[in-house]
Amino acid sequence: MARDRDLVEAAQRGDQAAFVDLVRLTGDRLFAIAYRILRDVDRTEDALQDALVIAWRDLRGLRDPDRFDAWMNRVVTNVCIANATRERRRTVKLRVLPVEGPAGPDDLLGVGDRDQLERGFRRLTPDERAILVLHHYAGYTLAEIAETLGAPAGTVRSRLHHAHRAMRAALDAEARTSTVGGRSA
């Protein structure tokens, strides 16, 4: 941790190599979060690069170097939300086609479930996607998500609730389809 703090302080003084070292230390986690919000590797790479450049530019505004990780999460999440918002406007009429193929080894999630989860997730607003990922993947509490997004905790709770409802509806739709398919077969 002390080493991380040293790196952050060096980067704040303009040491580019120190910043790159920080990126190496935190990059995988940030990439994983960004990918799960954006659901596309190319867009994730672009968004992450943008976020890292913004972080470098604004790093001197970080008053507590020990908060670097949380601060980076905030920068990356906000860039991803902005990216997803732009993309959503462009692809709002895009229809996701059902995936055909055998189920994976995980008996909890079938191919149909994955497809429906993907559809349900893409129907969420970018904020709701980020909240879902931060909560379920990064393990953030509602208070931590609220701080990351700069939104009231009540708003975060309500958006998470809406996201859960949408994902549940997607899964239940898949269950109904499977049942009907089973009966007709």
Next chain:
Amino acid sequence: MTDDRELSLIIDRWLEEGPVEMPDRVIDTTAVRISRQRQQPAWRLDWRHLTMNTTYKITAAIAAIAIIGLIGYNLLPGRSTGVGGPGPTASPTASPSVAISEVTIVDPAGAGSDIPAAVRGTYSEGDWNALPVGDDRYSWQLLPAGDTKCVELVHLTTSCIVITRQPSDIEQYGPAAVVGDLIYYKMIIHNFQTDPCLNQVSVWRFSVLTDRLTMQQLDPGCRNSLDDAGFLLRTNP
């Protein structure tokens, strides 16, 4: 029907799937990009946080409205005390060939955007203060604040602004008006020194992407606008 616990488990499991390692090319590209990107000074970032304060925005908006009202009042045609000759014109050195047009004031903050509320009122465009600089159009309006040592500078421009290094000197910024397809931004600088050499300044470019106001430091992109300001201040006290 999927219950809450099962749903959480399913989402957890689903989100676990997917790549978890950042490709090296991201680091390589980032290293190249940050080598060309200057870091913002801390005071600049503090100022940005300051502008997020609602009280500050409201205070600034009220102050700006008052100043715009004063400008509008002075520009009213035929404004006179009724004693002596005709009242002073808004543009003492105005050229007859340059028309003064009123423009519409917009309030993009009304839809809940991040952009500070625009000032309601009217602006004048194309008056004697308008200077073409490069591809941008500038309009300067000087407001004596009752103290010749403490003039206020109102900078109205389509793209570039100039700020001092003292954040407390900046009263307001934000989209102010629309003329045709150009969006004008406005800010007021207190304690503006008449000697441009005394103004420690940096220059920023505003741009609006959807509903977010972004700023980019330009150095020395529009530096000559300082000289224009100083010249105007000296020649039009």
